[in-house]
Amino acid sequence: MNEYDSELVRSILKKENYEFVTDEFKADIVMLNTCAIREHAHRKVYGRVHNIRNTRSKDNPVVIGILGCMATNLRQELLEDRSLKIDFIAGPDSYKRLPQLIREASDEGQKSYDVTLSEFETYSDVYPSRAEGGVNAWLAVMRGCNNFCTFCVVPYTRGRERSRSPENVVEEVRRLAAEGFKQVTLLGQNVNSYRYEDYDFAYLMDEVSKVEGIERIRFSSPHPKDFPDRFLDLMATNPKICKHVHLPLQAGNNRILDMMSRTYTKEEFVNLVDKIRERIPGVTLTTDIIVGFPTETDGEFEDTIQVVGRAQFDSAFTFKYSERQGTIASKQYPDDVPEAIKTERIMHLNETQKEITYQKNRAHIGEILTVLLEPYPESKNAQIMPGRTDGNKLVLLPQGPYKGGDLIKSRIIDATPHALKGLPV
Numbered sequence: 001m002n003e004y005d006s007e008l009v010r011s012i013l014k015k016e017n018y019e020f021v022t023d024e025f026k027a028d029i030v031m032l033n034t035c036a037i038r039e040h041a042h043r044k045v046y047g048r049v050h051n052i053r054n055t056r057s058k059d060n061p062v063v064i065g066i067l068g069c070m071a072t073n074l075r076q077e078l079l080e081d082r083s084l085k086i087d088f089i090a091g092p093d094s095y096k097r098l099p100q101l102i103r104e105a106s107d108e109g110q111k112s113y114d115v116t117l118s119e120f121e122t123y124s125d126v127y128p129s130r131a132e133g134g135v136n137a138w139l140a141v142m143r144g145c146n147n148f149c150t151f152c153v154v155p156y157t158r159g160r161e162r163s164r165s166p167e168n169v170v171e172e173v174r175r176l177a178a179e180g181f182k183q184v185t186l187l188g189q190n191v192n193s194y195r196y197e198d199y200d201f202a203y204l205m206d207e208v209s210k211v212e213g214i215e216r217i218r219f220s221s222p223h224p225k226d227f228p229d230r231f232l233d234l235m236a237t238n239p240k241i242c243k244h245v246h247l248p249l250q251a252g253n254n255r256i257l258d259m260m261s262r263t264y265t266k267e268e269f270v271n272l273v274d275k276i277r278e279r280i281p282g283v284t285l286t287t288d289i290i291v292g293f294p295t296e297t298d299g300e301f302e303d304t305i306q307v308v309g310r311a312q313f314d315s316a317f318t319f320k321y322s323e324r325q326g327t328i329a330s331k332q333y334p335d336d337v338p339e340a341i342k343t344e345r346i347m348h349l350n351e352t353q354k355e356i357t358y359q360k361n362r363a364h365i366g367e368i369l370t371v372l373l374e375p376y377p378e379s380k381n382a383q384i385m386p387g388r389t390d391g392n393k394l395v396l397l398p399q400g401p402y403k404g405g406d407l408i409k410s411r412i413i414d415a416t417p418h419a420l421k422g423l424p425v
Contacts, residue, residue, distance in 0.1 A: 001187050002033050002068060004138040007128030009033070009067065009095050014129055016099045025055060029063045029102060034070035036153050039322035045070060049084050063087045063106050067095070069157035072115045073326060079111050091115035092143070092158050093122045117144075117159035124168045127175065135374055135405045136218075137181045141169050141204060142188035147223060149250075150261050150328035151290065151321065154189050161189075163196040166204050170211065177213030182405045183372060184208065185218040192222040192231065202231040209240040215407060216372060218242050218392070221288075224264050224272055232279040243280055244392045247273065248288040252307030253300035256293050259333065266307050273311045284314045284391030291349060292321040292342035294333035301345050305352055314360050314391070316353045318346055354417050361393070361415035368411050368425055371395045375404035394419040 009031065010020060021027050030052055035041040049064060056062050064087055066078055071089040078086045087105040090098055094114035104112035121143065130137060142163040145154045173184055186208070188194060194201040201219075208217055217240050224247055235241050247269075251257050254265045264272075276283055289308070291301060308316070320342040323335045371387035385397045387410070395410055396419050402408060410422035 001138075001140060001189070002035060004128060004140050004187060005068065005092060005095070006033050007130050007138070008123050008126050009098065011126055011129035012095055012098060024052065025060075027062065029065065029106070031065040031067050034066055034068040036069035036073045036157050036324065038319060042070065042074075046084070049086070053085060063102065065089060065098075065102070065105070068092055069153065071113075072117070072157040073153055073324075075113060075115050079113065087111060089113045089115065091117065093118040096122070096126075119160070119162065121162050121164045124164050127172065130179075132179075133375055133404065134181060135372065136183040136185055137176045138187055139169065139172060139176070139184050140164075140187045142191060142194045145189040146193070147190060147263075148261060148328065150259060150332070151250075151293065151324065153324040153327050156326050158189060161193060163188075163194050165196050166199050166207050169204060170207050173208050173211045173214060177211050180213075180405065182214065182407075183216040183218065184214055185220060187220060189221070190223045190226070191219050192226040200228075200231075201226070202228070202234050205231075205241055206234060206238065209238050214240065216240060216242050216390070218244065221246055221248065224248070224262075224269055227272060227276065229279075232276060235283075236280045242390050242392065243282060244284040244286070244390070245276055245280075246286045246288075247276070249304075249307060249311070250288060250290050251293060251296075251300075252289075252304030253296070254303075256296055256300055259295070259329075260290075260293065261328070266303065270307065270310055282391070284389075284393065285311065286392075287311070287313045287316045289316055289318045289349060290321050291318065291345040292337040294321070294329065294336055296337055305349065308349070308352055308356070312356055312360065313353065314393070315357050316349075318349050318353070320346055358415070358417040361417065361420055364393070364412045364420055365415055366412065368409055369395070369420075369422070371397065371408055371410045371422065373397075373402055373404050373406045373408065389420070395422045396420070397422050397424060400424055 024030055032045055032048060034045050066086055066089045072091040078089055088101040090101055097114045101112040104110050144159040144161045146161045148155050192201045194204055250260055250262055252266050323330045369389045371389060373385055373387040376386055383399050385399055387395045397410055409425045411425045412420050412422045414421040
C-alpha cells in the first residue's frame with residue numbers, strides 16, 4: 001500500500017513541477033512514507049531522519065516530511081521532537097495538500113501538517129506515476145478498515161473502509177495494460193470486504209479479469225471472515241486470478257484470538273483452509289502470525305504450532321508482538337511476555353514453518369509450471385532470471401532470450417525453503 005501511495009505522491013507533485021532525483025543527498029525535500037504496524041518500522045524511520053540530518057551541512061539544507069500511518073499516529077511526537085526537526089507531516093488521506101504543506105515549510109519556515117482522515121475515496125482522480133518497464137502494478141481498490149483487531153493501529157491511521165467504484169478501478173487497469181503491465185495486485189487493508197453500492201469483491205475481480213493484456217490478478221490482504229463460495233468459485237474457474245490466498249492466522253489459540261478480536265476460532269480457520277483447498281486444488285496458502293501477544297502462555301503458543309502443522313502453509317510472515325500506541329491492546333493488555341520468550345517462540349515457529357515450506361517446495365520438483373518473469377537489476381547475478389508461479393512462488397531460471405513480463409513454461413528441477421529452481425521447456 002505504501003508503494004502505491006508513493007506513486008500517488010509522485011504523480012501529485014509532478015503536476016506541480018517538482019523534479020524527482022535519485023540521490024537523496026542532492027534533494028531539497030526528502031519525504032519518508034511510513035508504516036505504523038511494528039516497532040521496527042518506527043526505529044527505522046527515526047534512524048533515517050537522523051542520518052539525513054547528520055549528512056547535511058548548513059550550505060546544503062533539506063526539508064524533511066513524514067508521510068503515511070506514522071504521521072497520523074504520532075503527529076504530536078514527531079513535530080515536537082527537537083532532535084528530529086521534522087518540517088511537515090501528511091497522513092494517508094492528505095497527499096493532495098502536499099504542495100501547500102511543502103510551501104508552508106519551505107518558504108514560510110513553519111511546521112505544517114494535515115492528518116485528516118476522509119470518509120470517501122480520496123485519490124480516484126489521481127493516476128499514479130509508476131516506473132516504466134514494470135511487470136506488476138499495485139492498485140488500491142479500497143482504503144481503511146472496520147475490523148478493529150486489538151493489536152492493529154490501521155483503523156486509527158487510515159480510517160474506516162471506503163471503496164472505489166468498479167468503473168474507476170477497471171479504467172486504471174486498462175491504462176496499466178496499455179502501458180505493458182502484465183499483472184495487477186489489488187490492494188486494501190481488508191481487500192475482500194470491498195463493496196461499492198451492490199458490487200462485491202468477486203464482481204470487481206471478474207470485471208478486472210476481462211481487461212485484455214492483463215495476464216494475472218492478485219490481491220492483498222484479505223480477512224478470513226470474507227470468503228463466500230461465489231468468490232472461491234471465481235478463483236477456481238477464472239484462469240487470470242492467481243491461485244494464491246494470503247490467509248492471516250495471527251494466532252492458533254481461541255482465547256488469544258478472542259483477545260485479538262479476530263472474530264473466528266482456530267477450528268473455523270482450519271475449516272476455511274480445508275474449504276479453500278477443496279474448492280481450489282493446488283492453491284498456495286500463506287499467512288501472518290504474531291507471537292507473544294499479551295498473556296500468551298507456552299501452551300497457547302503450542303496451539304499456534306499445531307495449527308501451522310495442520311494448515312501446512314506454503315510460507316508465513318511471522319512477527320513478535322509490539323505494542324502500538326492508540327490500539328485497544330495497548331490500553332487493555334500490558335505487554336507482559338518477556339522479549340526473550342518472544343524470541344524463543346518466533347525461532348521455534350520459523351523453524352517449524354521452514355521445514356513445511358521446504359517440503360511444499362520439494363513437492364514441485366518435476367512439475368512444469370508457468371512462470372511470469374520479473375525485471376532483474378543489472379547489479380544482480382546476470383546468470384539468473386527470477387520469476388513467479390501462479391501461486392507466487394519464486395522460481396530461479398538460467399539466463400535466456402527472455403525479458404521481464406514474459407510468461408514461460410519451466411520444469412522445476414530443485415527447491416530450497418526460499419525458492420524453486422527451474423529450466424525453460
